[in-house]
Amino acid sequence: MSQSPYLRRESAGTLASSVRLAGRTSPIRCHLFTTDHRAIGRLYLWLALLSVAIGTILSLLMRLHLTWPERVLPFHGPVLPEDYLALVTIHGTLMLFFVLTTAPQSGFGNLILPSQIGARRMAFPLINAVSFWVIAAALVVLLSSTFVPGGSPISGWTAYPPLSAVPSAGPGQGTGIDLWLASIALFAIGSTMSSINQLVTVVRMRCEGMTWGRLPLTVWAWITASMLSILAFSVLLAALLLLFCDRHLATSFYLPVGDVVNGTLRAAGSHNGSPLLWLHLFWFFGHPEVYIAILPGMGLTSMILGNFSRRRVFAYRTMITTTLLIGFLGILVWGHHMFVAGLNPFAGTAFSISTIAIAIPAAAKVLSWLATIWRSRPSYTTAFLFSLGFVSLFITGGLSGPILAQPILDQYLHNTFFVVAHFHLIMAMAGIFGLFSATYYWFPLLANRTLHEGLGRIHFVGSLLGAYATFLPMHLTGLAGEPRHYAQLTSIPNAAGDLLARTLPLNRGITWAAFFLAGTQLVFLANLLLTLWRGPRSSPNPWDATTLEWHPNLSESDFGLLPVVYREPSQYAYQNGEARALPQWIDPALLPSAPSTSGDRGVS
Amino acid sequence: MPATYTPSKPDLDKSRLHDNDNGAGRRPPTDKRTGGGGEGDNWQSRPQGQRGPRERLGRYRMGLFFALAGDLMFFIAIVSVFFVARTTGHFDAYNRYINEWLPTAIPPVLWLNTAVLLLSSVTMELARRRMFHEPDVMEEWFGLGRPISRRSAPWVAATLCLGLLFLAGQALAWKQLAMQRVFFASNPSSHFFYLITYTHAIHLFLGIGGLMLALWGLYASRQLETRQILVDCAAWYWHSMGVFWVFLFLLLAYFQ
Amino acid sequence: MLSTSSYAQGCTQCRDNAAATPIATQHAYRTAILLLVGVAFGIGSSVVLVGRRFR
Ligand code: HEM
Ligand SMILES: [Cu+2]
Numbered sequence: 001m002s003q004s005p006y007l008r009r010e011s012a013g014t015l016a017s018s019v020r021l022a023g024r025t026s027p028i029r030c031h032l033f034t035t036d037h038r039a040i041g042r043l044y045l046w047l048a049l050l051s052v053a054i055g056t057i058l059s060l061l062m063r064l065h066l067t068w069p070e071r072v073l074p075f076h077g078p079v080l081p082e083d084y085l086a087l088v089t090i091h092g093t094l095m096l097f098f099v100l101t102t103a104p105q106s107g108f109g110n111l112i113l114p115s116q117i118g119a120r121r122m123a124f125p126l127i128n129a130v131s132f133w134v135i136a137a138a139l140v141v142l143l144s145s146t147f148v149p150g151g152s153p154i155s156g157w158t159a160y161p162p163l164s165a166v167p168s169a170g171p172g173q174g175t176g177i178d179l180w181l182a183s184i185a186l187f188a189i190g191s192t193m194s195s196i197n198q199l200v201t202v203v204r205m206r207c208e209g210m211t212w213g214r215l216p217l218t219v220w221a222w223i224t225a226s227m228l229s230i231l232a233f234s235v236l237l238a239a240l241l242l243l244f245c246d247r248h249l250a251t252s253f254y255l256p257v258g259d260v261v262n263g264t265l266r267a268a269g270s271h272n273g274s275p276l277l278w279l280h281l282f283w284f285f286g287h288p289e290v291y292i293a294i295l296p297g298m299g300l301t302s303m304i305l306g307n308f309s310r311r312r313v314f315a316y317r318t319m320i321t322t323t324l325l326i327g328f329l330g331i332l333v334w335g336h337h338m339f340v341a342g343l344n345p346f347a348g349t350a351f352s353i354s355t356i357a358i359a360i361p362a363a364a365k366v367l368s369w370l371a372t373i374w375r376s377r378p379s380y381t382t383a384f385l386f387s388l389g390f391v392s393l394f395i396t397g398g399l400s401g402p403i404l405a406q407p408i409l410d411q412y413l414h415n416t417f418f419v420v421a422h423f424h425l426i427m428a429m430a431g432i433f434g435l436f437s438a439t440y441y442w443f444p445l446l447a448n449r450t451l452h453e454g455l456g457r458i459h460f461v462g463s464l465l466g467a468y469a470t471f472l473p474m475h476l477t478g479l480a481g482e483p484r485h486y487a488q489l490t491s492i493p494n495a496a497g498d499l500l501a502r503t504l505p506l507n508r509g510i511t512w513a514a515f516f517l518a519g520t521q522l523v524f525l526a527n528l529l530l531t532l533w534r535g536p537r538s539s540p541n542p543w544d545a546t547t548l549e550w551h552p553n554l555s556e557s558d559f560g561l562l563p564v565v566y567r568e569p570s571q572y573a574y575q576n577g578e579a580r581a582l583p584q585w586i587d588p589a590l591l592p593s594a595p596s597t598s599g600d601r602g603v604s
Numbered sequence: 605m606p607a608t609y610t611p612s613k614p615d616l617d618k619s620r621l622h623d624n625d626n627g628a629g630r631r632p633p634t635d636k637r638t639g640g641g642g643e644g645d646n647w648q649s650r651p652q653g654q655r656g657p658r659e660r661l662g663r664y665r666m667g668l669f670f671a672l673a674g675d676l677m678f679f680i681a682i683v684s685v686f687f688v689a690r691t692t693g694h695f696d697a698y699n700r701y702i703n704e705w706l707p708t709a710i711p712p713v714l715w716l717n718t719a720v721l722l723l724s725s726v727t728m729e730l731a732r733r734r735m736f737h738e739p740d741v742m743e744e745w746f747g748l749g750r751p752i753s754r755r756s757a758p759w760v761a762a763t764l765c766l767g768l769l770f771l772a773g774q775a776l777a778w779k780q781l782a783m784q785r786v787f788f789a790s791n792p793s794s795h796f797f798y799l800i801t802y803t804h805a806i807h808l809f810l811g812i813g814g815l816m817l818a819l820w821g822l823y824a825s826r827q828l829e830t831r832q833i834l835v836d837c838a839a840w841y842w843h844s845m846g847v848f849w850v851f852l853f854l855l856l857a858y859f860q
Numbered sequence: 861m862l863s864t865s866s867y868a869q870g871c872t873q874c875r876d877n878a879a880a881t882p883i884a885t886q887h888a889y890r891t892a893i894l895l896l897v898g899v900a901f902g903i904g905s906s907v908v909l910v911g912r913r914f915r
Contacts, residue, residue: 123663196670199907203914204663212911227907231900234674238681245799250789253685257694272692272704272792277685280889284681284896324908331900344886347893666910673903680899684892691888701882 035125040132041110042446047136048103052432054143055094056518062087063511067504069490082171084487085154089172090146092157093180096293097187098139100431104296105229106132106194108438109222111446113198115549116216118207118563123200127193134190138183145172145179153177156485158282161254161275165246166261178247185240188233195226195233207548209565213320214584216547216569217313220320221299224327225292231331232288239281246273254278279341283334290427291330295323297434298365298394301387304437305369306570307545308384309376310579313570314368322361322368329358339407340414348407355405359398366395381543382456386437389464390430396468397426400475415485418478421471429467436463436524443531444538445549452535455527459520466517473510477503546570546583664833665840672844675807679848682803683855686796690860707860708797711780717773718853724766725846731759732839735832744828753822756835760822763842764815767808774805793860800852807845814838 034040064071065079065087072078114122122128146152153176155164163169164177202223206215245251252273259266306313313319335343335351343351369391378384400422404410413419436459443451481496482489482503489500489507541550547569563585572579573591582591693703734740734756743751778801781787781794788798814837821834 124667127667192671192674196667196674199670200663200667203911204659204666227904230670230674231677231903234677235681235896238678238685241803242682242685242799245788245795251795251799252792253689253795257696272694273689274692276889277688280893280896281681281685328901328904331904332897344881344889347889670907673907676903677899680895684895687892687895688885688888691882691884693882693885695880 033129035129037110037114037122037125037128040128041107041112043132044102044107044110044135047132047139048099048107048435051094051098051102051139055091055099056521058087058091058094060514060518062091063514065487066489067508067511069488079487081487082151082154085156085170085485086146086152086172086176088485089153089156089180090142093142093184095428096157096289097184098135098142100293100427101187101191101289102135103435104300104431104438105222105225105292106135106191108296108300108435108442109194109198112442112549113219113222114201114205115445115551116219116547117202117205118210118548118551118565119201119205120562122197123205124197128197131190131193131197134186134193138186138190141179141186142183145176145183148175148179150174150176153180158286159243159278160282161243161246161278162256162259162261162266165243165254166259166266167247168264169261178244181240181244181247185237188237188240191229192233195229198226199223199230207562207565210548210584211565213317214565214568215320216299217302217316217319217323218296218299218547220323221295221297224323225295228288228292228295228327228330232285232292235281236285239278239285242281243278276338276341276343279338280334283337284331286337287334288327288330290423291326293427293431294394294434295326297390297431297437298326299323300434300438300441301369301390302365302372303547303569304383304387304441305372305378305391307543308381308387309373309378310572310581311372311376311570312568312572314371315364316568318364319368322364325361326358326365329354329361333358336405336410339410345407352405352407356402359402359405362394362398366391366398381440382451382453382460383437383441383543385457385460386433386440389460389467390433390437392464393425393430393433393467396472397422397424397430401426413478415483416478417474417482417484420484421474421478424471424474425467429471433463433467436460441543442549444542447532447535448538449531449535450538450542451531452527455523455530459523459527462520462523463517466513466520469513470510470517473506473513477506477510482507541583544581546572546581548584550583551585660829661833661836664837668837668840672841675844676848679803679852682796682799683852686800686855686859689792689796692792705792705860708781708786708791708793708856709784710857711777713773713777713780714853714857717770717777718849720766720773721770721846721849724763724770725843727759727766728763728839728842731756731763732835734759735835741828752828753831757819757822760815760819760835760838764812764819767812767815767842771805771808771812774801777801797856800856804845804849804852807848811838811842811845814841 032043061073061079062084065084069079076083110122110128114120150171150173153159153164153172154170155173155177159177159180163173167174202215202219242251242253246254254275254277255266255273256275257272302313302319305311332354333351335347336355339348339352373388400418404413404419404422439446440451440456443449478484480503481499489504491497492500540552543550548563548565551563564587565584566586566588567582567584569584571582571584573582574580690705691703693701693705696702735752737752737755740751740755743749778798781797786794786797788794814834818831818834818838821831825831825834
């Protein structure tokens with residue numbers, strides 16, 4: 001196979017067909033207002049990087065305030081309770097929507113998905129660009145909420161009414177939350193568009209031989225998440241619309257009668273609604289949303305573990321099924337967020353059972369990951385390490401899921417830091433580890449360079465230790481009774497105060513760990529900048545991978561023939577102890593000798 | 605490893621570079637299952653980008669259907685809230701259970717509107733079928749004018765008028781209700797009446813935009829396939845809005 | 861399983877609230893939940909079925 005890395009570099013980030021005009025088109029046009037999926041994918045990643053940086057700083061401020069409440073912030077003054085809640089809200093919204101939804105699904109989805117299925121572009125390039133700009137606008141709107149009178153909203157990323165529906169509920173609940181609503185509505189529209197695009201691309205634009213059974217698990221994860229996005233974000237949009245009506249059009253979908261807000265009884269009007277409705281609609285969206293955030297990481301983990309241990313992914317077909325199953329079951333379980341909200345006990349039981357049922361496909365995934373690397377001799381690259389970290393965090397975070405899924409236990413745990421520990425391990429940390437894994441793995445395709453492996457290892461070890469040191473103790477403070485969304489742990493003059501005071505030493509430890517975790521990310525940033533500045537050129541397929549995005553003629557160029565796919569991903573020929581990769585695109589007729597693959601069952 | 609790049613033959617072969625094989629200069633743009641190459645030459649088994657003149661159409665249509673699926677969920681969410689709100693009440697100060705829901709009387713003009721919308725779906729379907737009428741397609745392919753656009757445009761225009769008529773009828777209904785002092789905020793049931801009719805009307809405005817785009821495309825676009833896509837997608841969207849309306853209307857009329 | 865989990869809602873406010881919900885409303889919630897789930901499942905399954913047609 002002849003390679004042409006220079007060609008790949010030149011056409012990076014532009015519509016390759018405009019390469020010939022490159023002298024004439026302005027860089028802004030090429031990189032910003034482009035319809036090229038790779039350029040758009042990069043834009044998504046930059047957007048996510050910006051959001052994650054802001055979100056991290058906000059989280060550190062929260063930790064600082066929790067442990068040293070009397071500290072005064074420079075340029076700000078004392079941190080009021082509403083400031084703390086605003087921090088929680090913007091942190092959660094940024095991280096969940098603008099980092100964990102955009103980066104894996106739209107960022108890497110755009111960068112990698114088309115080439116992984118052997119397509120030159122997405123099905124609707126223009127819509128793709130539009131959806132990015134809608135999401136970018138959503139980010140701007142969200143961040144602008146800090147600068148309006150009253151400041152940012154304070155009702156968390158879940159925006160429960162009646163507090164979110166009543167402007168007098170708090171400083172940020174006026175214009176601030178209106179902007180929040182607008183931002184999330186834009187985000188919902190943008191995500192729906194980009195999901196439609198991805199689905200159509202995968203259904204209709206796979207190259208020859210790329211049957212459903214041969215699709216990489218990453219692609220399966222992306223389309224399952226896309227399907228969930230289309231279903232979930234539409235419902236969220238309806239919920240936001242109703243909330244908007246409650247706020248501005250004097251309706252009462254979510255407003256109960258006799259509602260006391262900030263000490264005043266709200267006028268009794270025709271308030272006939274129930275906040276429970278918002279909870280249903282929101283979590284109908286919210287639970288699929290957390291799977292949208294994690295599914296791409298799951299798919300990538302399977303592929304990376306297989307690639308670096310030179311093994312087939314264990315039970316490939318079953319992994320496809322479990323991906324879909326997690327998607328379908330994910331629609332069924334939203335009630336587990338509502339056990340203490342006055343849900344009908346029968347419904348509570350039903351949701352509890354469906355929630356525990358979803359642990360089955362999740363456990364199957366874990367088993368497949370472990371079986372894939374079991375007694376292999378993997379090469380411990382940084383990408384591989386981060387995937388291992390993903391597995392570890394997923395298991396640790398997953399163990400607390402079935403505990404929370406029991407209404408009796410959740411009764412106590414619901415509003416405590418135990419839940420915070422659960423979802424930060426399984427979603428936030430596992431998701432971020434998935435993203436890092438993807439970054440280290442695909443960086444050669446992004447920038448034609450490889451990130452420094454030594455720094456990568458330091459980054460990995462620091463992040464793993466930091467993640468566990470930060471979030472494991474939260475289980476304990478939660479069990480001890482530390483509430484979430486709570487601005488103050490100290491100087492409360494009663495028994496509750498004593499209880500909270502006893503968690504303070506642990507909480508200080510958590511704060512130190514959080515700073516350590518965030519500090520470790522500077523290693524990554526340094527690595528990123530150093531590599532972009534003068535990192536080593538990567539060879540065309542540095543990881544000896546088997547999936548199509550590493551095809552020599554496809555990666556950054558529009559030229560050449562479309563590839564043809566002959567087998568499932570991660571297939572290897574074993575000859576005297578050596579595993580030789582059989583990329584998906586290599587014609588069996590061109591192979592030197594008949595290799596002893598372990599069964600190619602790629603026809604669907 | 606060569607450092608310079610010399611275009612080879614397939615690189616220069618334009619038809620493989622871009623997949624808009626619209627058929628205009630090659631095969632007739634009709635939906636034949638074979639590409640004319642005889643046995644086994646099935647468009648569906650070719651690589652993507654080479655699957656005949658309906659490939660792009662199929663892609664757009666599928667995208668539209670996914671979008672409509674999302675839209676369906678949007679309306680279903682509102683409808684499910686409708687069911688709950690209809691029965692929800694509260695206890696007043698005397699511990700009596702009060703349900704404030706008073707059904708909103710449906711202005712009779714809505715029946716007429718429904719008929720108009722259904723009729724507009726018929727005209728739209730006629731327009732859509734016209735786009736794929738094979739003798740006309742062949743005629744255009746032979747270069748004998750543009751019978752497709754000529755025959756389809758009046759039906760699209762008719763749909764547009766009927767759509768506007770429907771919206772005018774809706775506006776009339778809102779006015780009638782306002783004269784009876786039934787407003788958006790009046791009662792839980794009126795919340796839903798207005799919410800449903802407003803959101804549906806917004807969707808129809810989008811549809812009208814689509815129809816205008818299609819009409820413009822019928823005159824401006826040179827590629828037959830682009831025109832087919834525009835009219836086809838506008839039609840499916842329009843039909844779906846018709847079906848959604850029938851369900852929403854029945855809900856408002858009989859399930860309040 | 862049923863009996864133990866059902867008593868989970870130990871917090872009397874929530875329990876009372878749930879118990880005070882009239883049958884008609886409970887019914888309506890059930891309808892609404894099934895409607896949402898049913899349609900979402902229908903759409904999901906039809907996407908899978910349609911997908912299968914494209915090899
Ligand atoms: C083994 C499977 C899992 C089970 C049984 C499970 C169960 C639960 C339960 C019952 C809650 C509600 C706790 C409460 O609010 O009282 C919860 C919260 C949460 N879970 Fe999970 N979970 C699982 C996996 C996941 C995964 C894979 C993710 C994300 C990738 C996730 C993300 C979350 C989030 C974000 C919350 C908190 C949302 C909030 O209140 O802000 N969970 N989980
Ligand atoms: Cu959940």
